[in-house]
Every structure is written in structure tokens, then in C-alpha cells.
Amino acid sequence: MFDQTAITTAIDVLKQRFGDRVSTAASVRENHSHTTTQIGSEWPDAVVFAETKQEVADIVKICAEYHCPIVPFGVGSSLEGHVNAAHGGISIDMNALNQILAVHPEDLDVVVQPGVTREALNDHLRDTGLFFPIDPGANASLGGMAATRASGTNAVRYGTMKDNVLALEAVMADGRVIRTGGRAKKSSAGYDLTRLMIGSEGTLGIITELTLKLHGIPEEIAGGICSFPSVEAACNAVIMTIQYGIPVARIELLDPLQVKACNQYSNLTLPEETLLLLEFHGTQQSVKEQSELFGQIAAEFTPHAFQWTTNPEERNKLWKARHDAFWACLALMPGAEGISTDVCVPISRLAECVEETRRDIEETGLTAPIIGHVGDGNFHVLPLAMPGDDAAYQAIADFASRLSERAIAMGGTCTGEHGIGQGKRKYLRQELGESVDVMQAIKSSLDPQNILNPGKLFF
């Protein structure tokens, strides 16, 4: 599909223009194809370090002229092979576009470049009393988070990236720079190109600026935990909590294996049953009310008490299992790699989906704890494998495949927040049928040469 000679020429032209900001060093190329999945690394032929949006536009124009693939790169924390250079070409490193361009406290919005990470943004905002809530775990770049429609633990209250980007600017496949909206809170003016770009995984354009919604740092935060005799009991408590309209900020589920891992890793003494961890945001009075209400709901489904507190230190102690979950999981099999996968189902099917998945894990003989953002019906499985154990990797791939199909069969999605990338392309059509043809028609119309992140989303 792409011609290596043309790619080489493109890189030569880029070198003339950008000098030593074009690197073909092996280590740099390797760094820019790192994926934390089981998908093998596919190095770009070169990495170009862009510093301004005009440079991004110029790079795209050069690549368009020579028909050279372009893979946008933030911090490389995506989980489905999004930054692999499946067809060679260049990786465009966006980290130098890391300016916070404007904070508008009275409008609760901020204008940032895509290389700003979420932690850098929140550090910058600290004195304003505002914060940006989306937290996918990794200290990801905001451009990458938008491109993959990221979410995380507090999406149940604050939504995902699709709900928290007011507008964006992007360089399209022909080098044109477009702006998809202004700073108004809502608009009915034309097609929602903001949402079209969010989750497009770099295949439609390269995001060069984002206008993000901010939220007030809550006056008070309460955190708590509660054990349940079964996944079903925990899920029923979640369903009732959501139905009751309690504006829970976080509601996380750890399955018994994950709890066991946390007990071992962090010296905790939690019952090795299903655990829910909750967080409530609001005024002193309202978080108290929310916590007490949840306690009453939980009491209908478990003999264990709901322990909660507004004291930050004690809250962190209660949440310690969640904070250490990833490392606790890895410690179950020292030296192993964890291969994260995620699905999302209607919440009414969550208990069933988690239980079937646990049975599948057991039957397959995998070590694979489950953690869920259960307020959204979204959960992750982290199967472990020792590097080089091909049989284990194959078993994990087969398991992940069954998991995706299970979620789709339950009216859910093969990915709640990780994206399609390379890893889940085969489920996209299974999930969305002929919608995929519509997506591909859009892709062809906006990037007829297929130079923007080819080999992602579609085959």
C-alpha cells in the first residue's frame, strides 16, 4: 500500500526542513512504537518532533505529497497498538506542544495544546479551585486521551473525553487546519466534528489544540469501601445507587482474586470477596448524605458494613487496594507481563458478564484479576503471562476474543475506553455492522491517501 522509496524521500525532505528534530535512531524509533499489549512493536521509519501546529501542518503536507504514513504520538500509554507504525512512515511526536494557552475560570474551560498531560494540567490549575476530571490511570497526554476517547474511574460522574471537550483544532490529511467549535457550552451549528475527531485514533486528523471543560474541586470528598458476598450482590447495589440518582463520583469493583492480590501486596486484611470502592463529591452535607444513603442501599445486599470517611489520610488508606491494584496484580506472578483488556456492557448485564468471565478465566487456567468502573458497566481484565510463554499469550488472545464477543452479545461494546487500535479491529464490524462502512466512507473522504495512522480501526 505504501512505497518504501517514497517514505524515504519524505523523510529526507523532512530532514531538510527540521534537521535533527527528525530522528532515525533505533532507540527513538523503538520508543515511539512501544505498546503495552501483546501486539508486537512496529517501528516507524523516523520520528519527527513537532513544536508548533504550523509545523504539524507542514509535516502533514510533506507526507501527503510523498504518500508517507503518519502516526501521532503522545506519551505512548495507549493499550491497543495505536502508536505502532503498522505501515512504516513517521511518528510525529507531539510532546513539545505542551502549552496551556488560556484558563477561563469564569467559563470553567481551558485551552491546551495536545502534549499537555492530565497531571500537568491539574498541577497548573491547582490555584484556581478547578480541575480536569478525566483520569485514565496513566499520566496520558490530553491529545491522546481525546484521540482515544479516554475515560476512567470518575466517568460515572464527569463523563468521558467526549463529554469534556468543548472544541478542538486539528490538522487534516491535506494539511488544512480546522477548528471544530468555539467556547460556548452548547451549539447546534452543523455536524459535530468535535465528537467525530474524539475517538478517531489519529485516523482523521491530528489534534493540535483542545478546549476542555473544567469542574470545581469539590468542597468535600468522602471515600469508602464495602465487601459483598458476590459480584451479583455488588452489582445490584450499584444499580440501585445509580437508579436512586446518587451522584457517585467513583464506584470501582475488585473481584476476589484482585482483593487477594491487594491483601498480599499491600498487607491488607480485606475479606477476599467482591469489593466496591466509592467516592462522593460535594458539600460536607451532601457527601454525608450520599455516603449514608449508599450505606443503607449496601445493607440490603451484604452483611458487611460500608466504611467511609472524609478524612483524606483515612480515605487513602481505605482506597489503598485500588491505588496499588495494578502492581498487586503483577506481583501475583513475579516477572509476568499484564495484558490489559476492557469491555463495557449495560449495567443490568454486568454481574452476568463478570461471572461468565470469571468462569472462563478459571476454565482457561489464567491468572487474571478483574477491576471494574462499574457505575458505567465497564470492566478490565488483566491476564498475566511470562514473557516468551507463547501458549499463555495465545490463551490470553483467545480469552480476550471470547470476552469481546461476550460483551457484544450482551448489547455492550468490545471496548469501553481503550479503543480499537490494532487489537480490536476484528470486533468492530461484529459490534457495529454496516456502520463500519459508513466510518470507512468518512475516512476515505477525509484521508483519501490513507496516510493518517493507517492500519488502525480498520483492516
Place this chain on the structure above:
Amino acid sequence: MFDQTAITTAIDVLKQRFGDRVSTAASVRENHSHTTTQIGSEWPDAVVFAETKQEVADIVKICAEYHCPIVPFGVGSSLEGHVNAAHGGISIDMNALNQILAVHPEDLDVVVQPGVTREALNDHLRDTGLFFPIDPGANASLGGMAATRASGTNAVRYGTMKDNVLALEAVMADGRVIRTGGRAKKSSAGYDLTRLMIGSEGTLGIITELTLKLHGIPEEIAGGICSFPSVEAACNAVIMTIQYGIPVARIELLDPLQVKACNQYSNLTLPEETLLLLEFHGTQQSVKEQSELFGQIAAEFTPHAFQWTTNPEERNKLWKARHDAFWACLALMPGAEGISTDVCVPISRLAECVEETRRDIEETGLTAPIIGHVGDGNFHVLPLAMPGDDAAYQAIADFASRLSERAIAMGGTCTGEHGIGQGKRKYLRQELGESVDVMQAIKSSLDPQNILNPGKLFF
């Protein structure tokens, strides 16, 4: 662009297939081009009453074969000429697709056909303790609301249609039926075609099914009103309320002229100053807390007290001005027509935008009250004109033009919730620049014959 003979042939073929559900009666055609704007009516050549999504697909296929324009029609309450048949062809009446297909209380969602109106949906839901919050004023069809990205008074808390549609099904320009998602609360699987269809005004596809998010009916509702010495004072109170994170459900502004109109029409004795009307949803305790907090904030900006209550009858009394606002406005000029227009700006610019608009109204000599959904920075102006007064209509058109340009210049949008339709096409490029080329590329790729609602959004 379209050939009348081909359109006539298409209608003949449709008549063979659908018999007397294809009408060419003048009264029916007129009814299906009704717009409540100053844009003249443009009748379709025929109206086809569809009863199933398969029929919608068949109608589209016939129209595609003969190159006949198709204008989707719900209840005709849109405000920018969306249902006019600018290029003739057929209007496809969707009202018979009015089934509520499934209610899922445990998932807080519902699956509906597009002809269901929002009031019919909420009547149906009454016993479930759930409701669908989007309220654009008119008892619009949910399909139309999705197609125009409608919102309304409580968008400040519950979002707009873009935030409350989980997934949809649509017939595309070639008659293919696609489904854009499942019932999972969130997904990162592929392009966000749901959001692309929402607000596409029938130009990309015809919506045949919607999966909507529901919300719990609040345990308690508090309502209240407060007068302010100036628009600026009221807006500052709004900004502080939003910044403080009070989850206000409704926050409406009436300008002094609108208050005067309401006093006259509804025999009220409100101070003829800027009025804010608020509503809070939550538990008994939380609405009390919210109301008291707002009262404290308001006290910094006005000498008037914030009056509030949770008693439904008293609440309705306090809100009477808002409920009667439209009719009160029309009564300012008996026999006149009101020509509604809307814009939306960052909330920090709202006072300035409203004040400049009031001055403009005064200088132009129009009678034009202002009502705002001010929590979002969105406001409406309803200039009045006597039918046949061409000069007044021209003055209103010029005024609306300046208003759109003013909002865009302030970083806002020419339409917060009414849409582009025919009326605001000329501002779309002014607001979004080359983004409009991207929209048109998408339109061309998905509807190469331009048969779906031609003449809307784009020239």
C-alpha cells in the same frame, strides 16, 4: 439540481407502493412545510406517511433511484426552516413510528421510535420513577430533537440531546440501515456516528430508532425567583453559582421587557428588572442546601431576596412568568408574529452580549424580549412583527444577522439549540471556517446525490 420529471416519476412509484399513504393534497403539503420562522413555506411535491423502518428504507431507495429530495418530518416545531422542501421532492412523515420499544429501568435507558414525542415518552415512563429530561419547549418528536441537537431549560444539568442519546439507528442515503452503537454507557469503538447523526438535520440519514438515557425523577424539586438590578448582576450570580458547583437544574433569565410582558399578561407584580428563575433537583436535604447557597450568592449581587419553595403549587406560582413567557410576549403586540432566534456565548460574555443586544433592539425600535437559558450562556430573542409588515421583517432579519455575528465574535455560536436549517446557513462558515468544507466532504461521501434534506446546513 433536481429534475421535476424525475421527482414526479418517483412519486408515481411511491404511490404504487404505498397507495393513499402518499398524499399530494395541498393542505397536507402545506402542513408539512410549516415553519414558525420568517422563511417562506416551501411545499414538498408529496407527503409519504411511513409506518415502519423498512418502509423508510424502501422510500429512500426509490428516491435514490429517481434522484428525488427527501425531507424528514416529525411534528414540524423546528425553527430554522428544517422541514421546508427547498428543492421539492417528498416529505417523509415519521409520526406513525411512535412505539416505545423497550424500557430498561435497571439500565436507565429506553428504546423508542423517532415519532414518539417527549411528552408521550414521559407519560409512558410515569410509573417507573424515571424521566427523559430534554425539554425544548414544544412537544417535539424525539427524532426531530435528535436531528436538530435540541436542548432547552434543563440542559445546564442534564445536557442536550448529544449527551442523552446512547445510540441510534438510521436509514442512510442509499437505503442501508445502520446502528451506531449498543446500550453500553460508554464505548471507544470507532467513530462516534451517534453524535455525527445528532444535529445533522436529516442531511446524512433518517433516524428510525433512538436509545435514550433516562434519569431518576428527583425526590424533591425546589423552585425560586430573584430580581436583579442589571443583567450583569444576574449573570455574575449565575457564574458564581456554576463555579461553586451547585448542580442547578434550571436557571432562566428574563430581561426587564419580558418581565413587564409577564406582569401584564399574567397579572403579576414582579419588579420590572432582570429576573432569574431557578430550579434545584435532589433529595430534600440537598435542594434545601442548594437553595440556601444560591440565596447567599444572590445576596452579593442584588438587594432583592431569593424566594424559593418546594411546594409544587407555590413553585408553579413563582415560575408563572416563565411558563407564560411566550404568550405574554406575543400579547405585547396583539396579532403579531414572534420570530424566535437563539445564540450561545461563553458565560463570561453573556452579560455583555445580552446588553449589546438590548441596545441594538432599542436602537432598531423593535419589540423583542429576551429569555435565556443562562447556565449555558444561551439566550433567545423573540422580535415581534405584524404579518405583512415587510419593513419590520427586514429589520428583524438584519437584527438577527447582527446578533449571530455578535455571538460569533464573542467566541460563541450563531445557534445554541435551534440549528442551522435554512435560516443560519450564512453564519456557519463565519463561525466554523474550513470545518464546513470537512462537513461538506462528509455529506458528499454519505449522500453523493444530495437527496437527504438538500438546501439545509449548506448552500
